[in-house]
Amino acid sequence: MNIRLAKEEDIREICQIYDLARAYMRKEGNAMQWKTYPNEEDARQDLIKSELYVVEEEEILAVFTFFIGEEKNYKEIDGAWRREDSYGVIHRVASSGKKAGITRTCFSFCLEKDSLSSNRYPRKTVLCRKH
Numbered sequence: 001m002n003i004r005l006a007k008e009e010d011i012r013e014i015c016q017i018y019d020l021a022r023a024y025m026r027k028e029g030n031a032m033q034w035k036t037y038p039n040e041e042d043a044r045q046d047l048i049k050s051e052l053y054v055v056e057e058e059e060i061l062a063v064f065t066f067f068i069g070e071e072k073n074y075k076e077i078d079g080a081w082r083r084e085d086s087y088g089v090i091h092r093v094a095s096s097g098k099k100a101g102i103t104r105t106c107f108s109f110c111l112e113k114d115s116l117s118s119n120r121y122p123r124k125t126v127l128c129r130k131h
Contacts, residue, residue, distance in 0.1 A: 001099075003109045006043075006052040006063065013060045014043050014052070021094035038092045046092075053109075055095075055102055062095040062102040066110045088114035 006014060018038050025033045046052035046065045055062040071089045088110050095102040 001055050001057045001061070001102075001105055003053055003055050003105070005050055006047055006054045008047065010054055010060060011040060011043055011047070014054065014063045015040050017060065017063050017094045017096050018043070018092075020096055024097065038094075042092065053106075055105060057099065060096070061099050062093065062106065064093040064106045064110075065089075065091040066106075066113065068114055 018034075022034045025031070043052060043063075049067070051065050051067040053064055053066055054060045055064075066088065068088050069086055074089075090106065090110050093103055093106055
């Protein structure tokens with residue numbers, strides 16, 4: 001499998017994968033998750049920021065958003081960050097369902113990019129609860 005930054009011409013396929021992911025969530029009884037999110041506008045914003053990736057093997061199999069930096073939604077958390085340095089953020093992982101192991105492939109890619117960007121070992125867990 002190959003992972004690359006998404007391109008404008010991928011948007012249609014990306015939106016189809018988002019639709020499949022929403023249908024899967026509903027089928028599995030999680031109707032509130034991803035009701036209308038993510039959508040084409042989310043994909044386009046991630047594309048503009050060069051944070052939108054696709055997993056492909058002859059065709060696009062999955063899509064996810066990844067960046068290294070600060071996630072504004074994580075400024076206030078129930079708990080505390082163990083470290084104050086930058087971190088990798090993964091959002092909106094969605095798959096066509098045509099191949100197993102997509103999430104593992106995405107996470108491995110992101111862990112490697114995070115460790116390469118900071119010359120440190122990858123971190124899998126970054127939150128801890130305050131007691």
